[in-house]
Amino acid sequence: xxxxxxLITALFIFVLAAFVGFEVINKVPPTLHTxxxxxxxxxxxxxxxxxxxxxxxxxxxISVILGLVAVVLATINVVSGFLVTDRMLQMFKKKEVKT
Amino acid sequence: MSDFIPTxxxxxxxxxxxxxxxxxxxxxxxxxxxxxxxxxxxxxxLAVLVTLLDQQVLNYQMILLGVVIGTVIGTLAAYKxxxxxxxxxxxxxxxxxxxxxxxxxxxxxxxxxxESQTIPLDSSISILLDVLIGGVTFSGSVIAFAKLQxxxxxxxxxxxxxxxxxxxxxxxxxxxxxxxxxAPHNLPIFLSMVxxxxxxGIMLVIPIGGGDMPVVISLLNSFxxxxxxxxxxxxxxxxxxxxxxxxxxxGLILTEIMCKAMNRSLFSVLFSAFGTSSSSSGNLxxxx
Numbered sequence: 001x002x003x004x005x006x007l008i009t010a011l012f013i014f015v016l017a018a019f020v021g022f023e024v025i026n027k028v029p030p031t032l033h034t035x036x037x038x039x040x041x042x043x044x045x046x047x048x049x050x051x052x053x054x055x056x057x058x059x060x061x062i063s064v065i066l067g068l069v070a071v072v073l074a075t076i077n078v079v080s081g082f083l084v085t086d087r088m089l090q091m092f093k094k095k096e097v098k099t
Numbered sequence: 100m101s102d103f104i105p106t107x108x109x110x111x112x113x114x115x116x117x118x119x120x121x122x123x124x125x126x127x128x129x130x131x132x133x134x135x136x137x138x139x140x141x142x143x144x145l146a147v148l149v150t151l152l153d154q155q156v157l158n159y160q161m162i163l164l165g166v167v168i169g170t171v172i173g174t175l176a177a178y179k180x181x182x183x184x185x186x187x188x189x190x191x192x193x194x195x196x197x198x199x200x201x202x203x204x205x206x207x208x209x210x211x212x213x214e215s216q217t218i219p220l221d222s223s224i225s226i227l228l229d230v231l232i233g234g235v236t237f238s239g240s241v242i243a244f245a246k247l248q249x250x251x252x253x254x255x256x257x258x259x260x261x262x263x264x265x266x267x268x269x270x271x272x273x274x275x276x277x278x279x280x281x282a283p284h285n286l287p288i289f290l291s292m293v294x295x296x297x298x299x300g301i302m303l304v305i306p307i308g309g310g311d312m313p314v315v316i317s318l319l320n321s322f323x324x325x326x327x328x329x330x331x332x333x334x335x336x337x338x339x340x341x342x343x344x345x346x347x348x349x350g351l352i353l354t355e356i357m358c359k360a361m362n363r364s365l366f367s368v369l370f371s372a373f374g375t376s377s378s379s380s381g382n383l384x385x386x387x
Contacts, residue, residue: 004219004221006221006335007221007332010331010332010335010337010340013337013340013341013344014328014332014340014341014344015344017340017341017342017344017345017348018344018345018347018348019348020120020344020345020348021123021344021345021346021347021348021349021350021352022348022349022351022352024120024123024124024127024345024349025123025127025349025352025353025356026127026352027127028127028128028353028356029129030360031129032126032127032128032129032132033313033317033353033356033357033360034185034186034189034313035126035132035136036123036126036127036132036353037189037316037317037320037350037353038185038188038189038192039122039123039126039132039135039136039139040123040126040320040324040345040346040349040350040353041189041192041193041196041320041323041346042136042139042140042143042192043119043122043123043139043143043324043342043345043346044193044196044320044323044324044326044327044342044343044346045143045192045195045196045199045327046143046146046327046338046339046342046343047196047199047200047203047326047327047330047339047343048147048166048199049146049147049150049334049336049338049339050199050200050203050327050330050331050333050334050336050339051199051202051203052147052150052151052153052156052162053150053153053155053156053334053336054202054203054206054207054210054334055158055161055162055165055206056153056155056156056157056158056162057157057158057210058157058158061209061210061213062206062209063206063207063209063210063213064158064161064206066202066203066205066206066209067202067203067206068161068162068165069202070198070199070200070202070203070206071162071165071166071169071199072165072168072169072172073169073195073196073198073199073202074169074195074196074199075165075166075168075169075170075173076169076172076173076176076192076195077173077192077193077195077196077199078143078147078169078173079169079170079173079174079177080172080173080174080176080177080188080192081173081189081192082136082139082140082143083173083174083177083178084177084180084185084188084189084192085126085136086133086136086137087177087178087182088182088185089132089133089136090133091182092129092132
């Protein structure tokens with residue numbers, strides 16, 4: 001068999017999740033464009049899980065080193081992404097209070 | 100006891116995915132946006148913590164060290180960046196995510212090469228897709244960052260035969276891909292394909308002008324989601340596939356919304372530097 005059953009299941013999950021992604025975003029006010037982009041960018045840092053799994057082996061080799069570099073990069077993406085989004089959204093709140 | 104751990108991991112993944120979906124939904128409305136962001140953050144924390152319990156993860160000390168280093172750098176960067184620099188900051192973070200996804204693919208390719216003579220077809224297809232999307236996201240984001248930060252000129256860079264070169268780069272990637280599917284033990288070909296993906300990312304972003312940059316960053320955000328999803332296919336992890344697809348799709352919709360707000364189409368943003376449409380869109384660029 002050319003394509004395994006696992007891959008088919010994974011494709012189903014991918015397509016269904018993509019439909020959810022399409023549906024979840026609608027009528028976003030322009031001020032929220034950048035925070036929404038930044039928030040979803042932080043979510044895409046989920047690739048840190050892949051990095052953790054790729055660098056899981058006990059012995060040192062190129063795969064583990066590449067995986068660990070990916071762990072650091074993806075963690076920066078995640079942490080910075082959520083914090084920066086929160087900073088932006090905090091700013092909106094202060095503005096609303098003032099006016 | 101140890102039988103419970105894999106089931107537990109999957110159940111926590113399910114909870115984390117739900118938090119991501121609800122969080123994204125809430126991020127779209129001003130009153131709930133901050134809560135939405137916090138919910139997504141909690142989902143991420145849960146997902147990372149349970150992944151460390153995976154039986155595949157043996158050297159968790161080194162991984163924890165990596166997470167700590169990333170957290171420190173990420174926190175410092177998030178508080179040092181100025182509010183006016185937000186678009187390029189998001190661009191740079193996109194690039195980090197994309198490069199991490201591509202590195203996962205390269206690491207997995209290396210591991211599979213060491214283990215056996217042949218690489219299963221579905222693994223190699225996922226790896227090649229991940230390298231392409233991740234590589235394009237990385238180098239494209241770096242260029243977008245450089246343009247917005249003023250490190251390089253923000254105006255479109257075009258030269259003769261640019262699109263022909265882009266098409267042939269993509270064609271050479273696909274050709275190299277088919278070659279690797281039949282003969283995976285060819286490291287020079289694999290590495291040059293990594294290089295081609297990076298060049299493609301640069302070529303995609305250099306012809307785009309400063310005012311259109313936020314749209315491009317949004318598109319690259321969508322790409323970084325797709326790259327994460329591709330990494331999910333590489334390591335066969337549902338959490339990655341779902342979250343990546345969520346970001347990929349919602350990022351695409353957001354890109355579309357941003358284009359509409361500027362009265363442009365995505366096509367004209369990406370290709371207006373070429374050919375005739377540049378004159379008609381020129382005046383809009385100034386106002387945006």
